[in-house]
Amino acid sequence: MAVTRGFQGRRSTAESSQLPPGQYLTRDFPVLSAGPTPYTPLESWDFTVRGAVDTPVTWSWEEFRSLPAESFTVDIHCVTKWSKLDTSWRGVSVDALLGAASPRAEYVTAFCDGGYTTNLPVADLRGGQAWVVFEYDGNPLPPVHGGPARLLVPHLYFWKSAKWVRGLEIRADDEPGFWEMYGYHNYGDPWREQRYQGD
Amino acid sequence: MTRYDGNAIAGTLEDIFGGDLTTAACVCGQCGQSGVVAEIAIYFGGPGIVARCPYCDHVLLVITRHSGMYCVDVTGFAQLSTPSALA
Amino acid sequence: MARTAIPGRLTWQQATVVETRFDTPQVKSIALTVPGWSGHRAGQHVDVRLTAPDGYQAERSYSIASAPEDGYVVLSVERLDDGEVSPFLVDELRTGDELELRGPVGGYFVWDEPLGGPLFLVAGGSGLAPLRAMMRHHRATRSEVPVRALCSARSLEALLYREELMELAACDPFDISITLTRVQPSAWRGYRRRIDSDLLAEVAWPPADRSLTYICGPTAFVETAAAGLVGLGHDPARIRTERFGGTGVQP
Numbered sequence: 132m133a134v135t136r137g138f139q140g141r142r143s144t145a146e147s148s149q150l151p152p153g154q155y156l157t158r159d160f161p162v163l164s165a166g167p168t169p170y171t172p173l174e175s176w177d178f179t180v181r182g183a184v185d186t187p188v189t190w191s192w193e194e195f196r197s198l199p200a201e202s203f204t205v206d207i208h209c210v211t212k213w214s215k216l217d218t219s220w221r222g223v224s225v226d227a228l229l230g231a232a233s234p235r236a237e238y239v240t241a242f243c244d245g246g247y248t249t250n251l252p253v254a255d256l257r258g259g260q261a262w263v264v265f266e267y268d269g270n271p272l273p274p275v276h277g278g279p280a281r282l283l284v285p286h287l288y289f290w291k292s293a294k295w296v297r298g299l300e301i302r303a304d305d306e307p308g309f310w311e312m313y314g315y316h317n318y319g320d321p322w323r324e325q326r327y328q329g330d
Numbered sequence: 331m332t333r334y335d336g337n338a339i340a341g342t343l344e345d346i347f348g349g350d351l352t353t354a355a356c357v358c359g360q361c362g363q364s365g366v367v368a369e370i371a372i373y374f375g376g377p378g379i380v381a382r383c384p385y386c387d388h389v390l391l392v393i394t395r396h397s398g399m400y401c402v403d404v405t406g407f408a409q410l411s412t413p414s415a416l417a
Numbered sequence: 418m419a420r421t422a423i424p425g426r427l428t429w430q431q432a433t434v435v436e437t438r439f440d441t442p443q444v445k446s447i448a449l450t451v452p453g454w455s456g457h458r459a460g461q462h463v464d465v466r467l468t469a470p471d472g473y474q475a476e477r478s479y480s481i482a483s484a485p486e487d488g489y490v491v492l493s494v495e496r497l498d499d500g501e502v503s504p505f506l507v508d509e510l511r512t513g514d515e516l517e518l519r520g521p522v523g524g525y526f527v528w529d530e531p532l533g534g535p536l537f538l539v540a541g542g543s544g545l546a547p548l549r550a551m552m553r554h555h556r557a558t559r560s561e562v563p564v565r566a567l568c569s570a571r572s573l574e575a576l577l578y579r580e581e582l583m584e585l586a587a588c589d590p591f592d593i594s595i596t597l598t599r600v601q602p603s604a605w606r607g608y609r610r611r612i613d614s615d616l617l618a619e620v621a622w623p624p625a626d627r628s629l630t631y632i633c634g635p636t637a638f639v640e641t642a643a644a645g646l647v648g649l650g651h652d653p654a655r656i657r658t659e660r661f662g663g664t665g666v667q668p
Contacts, residue, residue: 133431135467135516137509140475141501155473159499163376167333167387211376246389290377310377313394314401327396332662333636338478340523341464344427350524368525369658 142213149206150214151321157213162275165309169244169274169295176279178263179298180228183236188228189298192279196265198223203262205285207292208321220283222264225256225299234301240308241282244295249308250317251284251291253301260286263296288319288326334372339379342393343367346400357409360388367410381406429466429517430454434510435489440577443496444543445507446482448489451518457485459554460527460547460631460659463492463520467502477502480633480659481521482546484553490518493577495543526631526659528554534562534629535622539612539642541569541634544661545577548633552585565592565628567620569612569638572600594620612638617645624650629657636660 142155150156173192181187190198202221208214239251255261261284265272272278277294284291290310311317316325324330336343336352343351352368363385370390371382378394383406390406404410432449439445462480483491496507510516528536528551536555538548545568555564566585570576576595586593596608596616608616622628630651632642639660647653 133468133515133517134470136514138467138475138505139469140467140473142473161376162332163374165373165375165378165380166382166389167371167373209376245387310394313378313392313403314396315377315394333660334662335636335658335660337462337523337526337659338661340462340525341427341478341519344522345519348426350522352523352525366525368523 149216151208152324153212153326154208154214154321155212157215160215160218160276161209161211161213163209163211164275164294165247166245171244171279171295173279177297178228178280180232180234180301181298182240182301183234183303184301185233185235186231188232195223195263195280198227200265201262202266205283207285207289209289210315210319210321210326214321219268220262220264221266222262222280222283224259225261225263225282226259228263228299229253229256232301236301236303238302238305240300240302240306241291241293241296242298242300243293244297247293247295247309249282249291249293250306250311251287252305252318255284255287256299260284286320288316288321290315291319332374334374335384336366336368336370336372336381338372339381339393340368342379346393346402355409355411356390356407358383358386358388358390359406359408361386362408364409427519427522429519431515432490432518434512434514434516436512437510440493441575443507443575444493444577445496446491446493447506447510448483448491449516449518451490454490455521457481457490457521458524458527458529459484459550461521461523462547463490463518464522465492465502465506466517466519467505468517475502478522480547480550482549484550484557486557487553493543493546493549526633526657528629528631530554530558530560530562532629534564535626536562536564537621537628537630538564538566539569539630539632539634540566541612541638541642542571542575543577544632544634544638544659546633547659548631549578549581551631552591555590556585556588561590563590563592565594565620565622567594567596567612567617569596569598569634571598573597573602573605612642612645614645614648617642618649621646621649621651624652627652627655629655631657631659633659634661636662 176192179189204219206216264283265280282293282296357364373380381391392403394401432451436448479492482493494506585591
């Protein structure tokens with residue numbers, strides 16, 4: 132490894148207590164995506180909770196937007212090592228969405244326009260820890276950042292916060308999602324630096 | 331989102347396969363369109379590289395890397411020929 | 418492959434900056450010496466790797482803008498203001514500095530004299546870099562393959578290798594067209610718009626000539642040019658493309 136004179140990368144340091152191990156602070160908002168940006172018209176957009184549930188539920192955009200929403204500020208941590216502090220969002224708590232369907236199993240696969248998936252325990256989407264957000268920084272969520280709506284689970288690495296999310300499938304088995312299948316950690320806790328399987 | 335093409339990962343592919351793969355002929359496993367690896371769509375997706383069919387967006391190839399090892403999934407191709415000189 | 422002099426795997430090599438020069442306010446050409454360089458084909462690129470003192474690394478791929486016959490490996494790097502690597506290469510890197518590269522890589526977007534022509538080279542912005550390598554290789558080998566080139570830039574100031582293009586335009590086998598899409602000098606006699614089907618029809622070889630076409634630029638530019646040529650009746654199998662993504666600004 133040969134150090135390049137003067138190169139630091141686009142990084143700055145923060146109070147280490149605010150950043151999980153191995154993370155760097157970024158001030159901009161990198162756009163990372165595994166495919167083309169989908170542009171689903173709001174009139175054909177809906178959100179579904181299905182699978183091992185008492186009552187499968189589907190909300191149209193209008194119905195979804197009439198659910199109680201909350202505004203909140205959180206830190207986000209990407210597995211590619213950037214973190215962004217104090218990001219503000221507005222969205223619907225996943226508690227409300229799960230409450231309407233009553234899950235009967237422990238795991239979730241979030242599914243999205245474009246085919247992306249990610250897996251999480253149901254417990255990590257409960258207790259005010261996760262949202263389906265539709266505003267970022269006071270504005271409608273831009274398509275490149277996952278609009279019209281994305282999952283936001285800030286206590287896990289950001290690949291779990293699926294862009295363009297269209298629903299949650301409740302499952303009895305913990306089926307690996309897109310990146311999890313290719314060696315990324317099944318759970319992805321940034322504070323325990325669970326980047327890859329085996330971490 | 332920024333889309334590149336297979337030329338952009340020539341180095342990574344050569345690192346993995348030991349030769350130039352960008353001139354290799356390939357067939358999409360979903361729509362059946364044929365082409366060369368240089369022309370497939372590439373997204374630098376954060377955790378890894380995702381290659382998609384330029385016609386139907388089907389995922390053709392995924393590359394991730396950690397601890398010095400590559401994880402390479404080429405199962406999205408119906409066919410991927412060995413590199414050959416296009417000339 | 419047989420052309421590779423180095424046996425075994427692709428390896429990172431130490432390169433030294435011998436000269437840097439601004440080609441435009443946003444693009445700097447960096448000339449490098451690479452000990453044991455195995456030589457390259459016109460149109461190939463290299464991966465560049467930068468390492469911070471704490472071990473953090475960033476990698477990018479750049480086209481080689483010099484011909485195989487030139488003495489140095491030249492990279493023409495466009496500064497992307499929100500980028501991580503290009504502002505460093507353009508603003509910080511100095512003569513005598515070292516950086517790591519591996520290559521040359523890529524065997525698709527290349528032109529060697531035996532591939533023949535007639536050639537049609539289409540460049541959007543800094544997509545001119547690998548096509549410049551092809552034109553320099555053409556000159557160095559005294560090729561008689563006829564060349565038409567179409568270079569698109571936002572303004573004359575943003576056009577890469579201006580003087581070199583003027584010199585080439587004066588040479589017999591070269592016919593170089595330039596379109597300035599945003600700002601034109603008052604007496605500008607070239608094209609003044611983004612490439613479209615009509616412009617391609619005027620500048621390209623007739624489809625019956627079965628020209629060999631190379632298109633390089635931002636993704637949206639390449640898509641427009643390639644689809645335009647196919648629409649005019651050019652054989653898609655004779656069109657090779659290289660996309661370097663999109664910065665939102667179309668040259």
